[in-house]
Amino acid sequence: MEGQELETLIERARGRDAEALGEIYRRYVRRVFGLCRHLLGSWESAEDATSEVFLKLQRSLGTYDGSTPFPAWLLRVAGNHCIDMLRRRQRGRQVMVEDRDGTAAAAAPSSEPSPLGAVLSSEARARVREAIARLPENYRVPLVLRYYSELSYDEIAQQLGVESGHVGALIFRAKQELRRKLRNVQS
């Protein structure tokens, strides 16, 4: 029922129906804005990005073929947009791909911080978000794409233009960096 409704909504939006676009906006703006906020860091750029994603939606809807669920597709579009923004910000430098010590996926030394446990309080979750926001871009972006957009390694690789095998390493290092930041905060 919901899916059926969504399909007609998308169809109407393709036909430049402002009301349908408005409805899509209302349904998904929070999710898209959340992604932009995590990826871009600042509230203002996230707002700009969200607006732009929805403004472009009319045109980009033409490329939506229904093979993936619409929310996932929309988040991918938004993710691409943010990554483009980040790249432009870095003046073409491919920061997301850069990784200081190559792709070596050496076993973690025993001194590395161990995985974080379940965090229950909302304050603690806010601390986690803050720490994620403070991660370097090349770590933050894949981490957010994985755990917010729920993209697979392959999809992330495609978005970032890196090899699929490299994504696992990036995410792994991102988590280690995150653990270090959170432990520092605690101590």
Next chain:
Amino acid sequence: MNCYSEQSCAVFADGEMAAAEARRLQEHLEGCAHCRELVERLRVENSMLAESLHEMAEAPAVAPAFSGLRSSWRSRGAWLQVIGVTAVLALSAMVYTGLEGLGAPAALDWLNPLSLGGRVNLVFSLCAYLSGYFTQGGTAMLSNYAALVCWISLLLLLLGSSALLRGRRWRLPHPGLRLIVILLTLSLPGFALERRNGGLVAVGVNETVDDTLLATGDTVRVDGVVNGDVLAFGRAVEVSGTVKGDLLSWAQRVTVTGTVEGRIYSFAQTFDLTGQVDHSLYGAAQTLELDSRGRVGEGILAAASDASIDGRVQRGVWLGAGGAEVSGDIGRELAVAGGTLTLASTARVGGDLWARVRQLKDVHIAEGATIAGKRDIQQTAELTVRQSRYRSFGFYLWQALWVAAAMLVGWLALALFPGFVRGSTQAVASGWRSLGLGLGVLAGVPLAILVIAITVVGIPISLIGLAVYLVALYLAKIWVAAFLGRLILKPAEPGNRDWLLGLLLGLLILTAGGFIPFLGGLVRFVVLCLGLGAFAWQVYRTIKQPAVA
């Protein structure tokens, strides 16, 4: 046993390991408690990360893409709106020109973009105003523009309330369109309104005006009969005839020798009532006088530096006055807060006498004066002046009114321009940027207004600029208060109610903060700069927005 690296385990926990490798790891896990525990902990960590990231379910505060969509001008809805608005405006303009011809007051007409005559008029009237400014001390010009500003505020309030009453469905979704509609509606005339403008606006003795009369001029005289309300702005407003409705006046001198059958709302330097008002009189004046022949059918609520009540008031009199003299007849209670109170021997108070004065010796009650009810006379200035204001009821009343007014404005603004309001609130968060920008705007805008005004032709723009500047100054505390409130309340889902609740809390805190000894002034100044900066930034962003589309 050869354990897997943590990274391999992480890839496995993410479900991204190649099938064959994953099978081998799975087998290994069955025999290795250490790796099993590691994978389990990695999974917990993953879900914790996802949870933390998803929790922030905030919506963008600014220019929702909804409006952005419409600003792309492609959607049919927007076009229909534009066509509709244009059609209504064109029709109104036609009817307007047909009905009123050239008799429109230049002070309002120049805002009308559809009227070419308006612009031509503007040049001439500006010249006239300017010559008037130098020869007559500029009161005519000022009163005309004061009228304009009053009129705009009044209509804005009306329009805002009606938009709210009609509910969400009827509101134009695009904030820009809404603004245009408001501005253009303001520039169009009201139809049930007769407007007169000039040096002397007079309703002759034998003349009857059937509509509400809006009069702006150096002198406004009503000698005949007005069946509706009278809204009069000028240097002098005189009513010797009859006004069947209310009289709302803003003038240097207001004199009523005739009859007002409704209420009187008056802001004046001098207010004189020798005639009769059937209902109440509300006013603020430097000198307020109810002559011995004057009659008030209900009560008086007024603030004046000197008030004198010689005539007859059927009900109570409530005065905030530097000096109050009563020699007339008051049907019910007399309440005075202020400096001195004198009751002459002819004075009669039908109810209680309540007075709060600085010193008890400033209250003089003559022998023959009669007070039917109780006397409650107290002095307010036992302490120093600085402390005493916190002891007076009036002080809290004003603060409450102040907060209530700000809440009302905030509510209206939120209902009409939700995106903008939320954006401005959010823009306060940038702290130093807002503060710096606010300082710049605070100092720079008056300078710019002055420079534009010097060019003479730019006077209308400078006046609009001045109006916007004053509005922005007022709104400054609203953004800061709403932001402060949000900071404290931390609503999970920022809805309208939360915004307003935050605003209330913030206003209360800011109001209290403004009265901290020594620091209060600084608090107010910082709030002003922050709010002004946030407003300016939001205006800039709103203007910039369509360029993105």
